[in-house]
Amino acid sequence: MPHPAPDPELAAAYLDGTVEPGPLFAEAARLRDLGHGRTITYSRKVFVPLTTLCRDRCRYCTFAKPPGAGGAYLVPDEVLALVRAGERHGCTEALFTLGDRPEDRWPAARAFLEERGHASTLEYVAAMTELVFEETALLPHANPGLMPEGVQRRLRRSNPSLGLMLENVSPRLAEPGGPHHGAPDKDPARRIETIEIAGRLRIPFTSGVLVGIGERTDELVASLFALADLARKHGHLQEVIVQNFSPKADIPMRSVPAPSPRRFAVVVAVARWILGPTANVQAPPNLSTELGPLLAAGINDWGGVSPITIDWVNPEAPWPHLERLEAVTRDAGFDLRARLPVYPEYLDATWLEPRVLAKAAAMVGDDGLVPSPVAVAR
Numbered sequence: 001m002p003h004p005a006p007d008p009e010l011a012a013a014y015l016d017g018t019v020e021p022g023p024l025f026a027e028a029a030r031l032r033d034l035g036h037g038r039t040i041t042y043s044r045k046v047f048v049p050l051t052t053l054c055r056d057r058c059r060y061c062t063f064a065k066p067p068g069a070g071g072a073y074l075v076p077d078e079v080l081a082l083v084r085a086g087e088r089h090g091c092t093e094a095l096f097t098l099g100d101r102p103e104d105r106w107p108a109a110r111a112f113l114e115e116r117g118h119a120s121t122l123e124y125v126a127a128m129t130e131l132v133f134e135e136t137a138l139l140p141h142a143n144p145g146l147m148p149e150g151v152q153r154r155l156r157r158s159n160p161s162l163g164l165m166l167e168n169v170s171p172r173l174a175e176p177g178g179p180h181h182g183a184p185d186k187d188p189a190r191r192i193e194t195i196e197i198a199g200r201l202r203i204p205f206t207s208g209v210l211v212g213i214g215e216r217t218d219e220l221v222a223s224l225f226a227l228a229d230l231a232r233k234h235g236h237l238q239e240v241i242v243q244n245f246s247p248k249a250d251i252p253m254r255s256v257p258a259p260s261p262r263r264f265a266v267v268v269a270v271a272r273w274i275l276g277p278t279a280n281v282q283a284p285p286n287l288s289t290e291l292g293p294l295l296a297a298g299i300n301d302w303g304g305v306s307p308i309t310i311d312w313v314n315p316e317a318p319w320p321h322l323e324r325l326e327a328v329t330r331d332a333g334f335d336l337r338a339r340l341p342v343y344p345e346y347l348d349a350t351w352l353e354p355r356v357l358a359k360a361a362a363m364v365g366d367d368g369l370v371p372s373p374v375a376v377a378r
């Protein structure tokens with residue numbers, strides 16, 4: 001009997017464990033194979049933490065630091081040094097991750113920007129991604145938080161794709177004691193607005209959900225349906241990340257347990273079911289000890305993996321060596337291939353600026369994937 005079409009109530013029942021998930025996993029794997037065959041991709045990246053200052057106070061965050069305690073900006077030479085190291089290790093993506101609008105909270109941030117003639121951190125991001133685009137062999141992918149239309153227009157000139165995690169659609173998570181209390185940039189309506197703007201501007205976009213931060217099952221399901229709606233409406237959602245919360249000793253949520261591997265695999269399978277066969281569904285390989293269940297749950301991408309920089313968002317969890325990732329992927333019956341920060345289906349002039357398309361196209365083979373072998377210098 002065919003599996004039912006995506007349905008919020010059945011999704012919640014799978015997630016709550018009141019319906020046995022065997023048929024869900026079979027459907028998720030079928031959908032993935034239908035859309036992507038037996039190829040699993042990853043992006044060979046270098047992490048550029050442009051600033052660890054942030055105006056927000058997410059209760060699960062270990063990335064943001066105050067001035068004097070690790071909160072700082074990278075200067076252009078530091079950005080270039082990181083990206084050049086990525087060049088030497090065969091990376092193709094420079095992932096810019098940073099705190100949101102630190103200048104609204106920290107005088108030190110305002111002083112840094114003023115000294116360099118930038119009105120905002122977002123303007124500095126644009127300047128630095130332009131620098132990386134012009135001066136290095138890598139493609140930038142900026143993930144700088146909320147982005148108004150003018151900023152996205154400018155970033156499109158040097159970034160083949162942009163990103164913003166939706167995390168969750170529930171405003172309840174910003175109530176006192178919640179994970180997003182004191183984090184104005186985590187307002188779900190404003191995040192959806194940023195993703196909508198990208199759709200209207202035809203910018204390939206990465207988003208996703210953060211699982212295990214205190215959301216209810218119905219809120220998680222609603223978040224996945226919201227992403228599916230955005231993907232249907234604009235066609236620009238190039239990938240959906242399903243990321244599991246990971247507790248750390250230095251965060252307010254240090255005693256909140258991570259989602260169990262079993263539940264997380266069900267979340268991934270539900271995501272594939274809701275998002276459909278052609279969606280690129282990704283789960284980070286450094287946040288799960290067993291990777292086989294994520295493949296069985298319907299992912300087709302491992303996301304960014306760096307041979308040289310740490311995961312600044314989850315510094316306690318190093319990425320697996322690419323040889324291990326390749327072995328796990330192969331043992332499950334798949335090929336592991338490197339991709340750019342923009343997926344092959346978006347490599348055309350309707351999605352990319354001419355100069356960005358020209359640079360990206362020169363980095364891939366006929367299938368839109370990076371032809372180099374998995375293992376290069378490390």
Ligand code: SF4
Nearest residue numbers: 054056058061064099
């Ligand atoms: S998770 Fe992002 S927005 Fe929240 S405090 Fe950390 S850096 Fe800022």
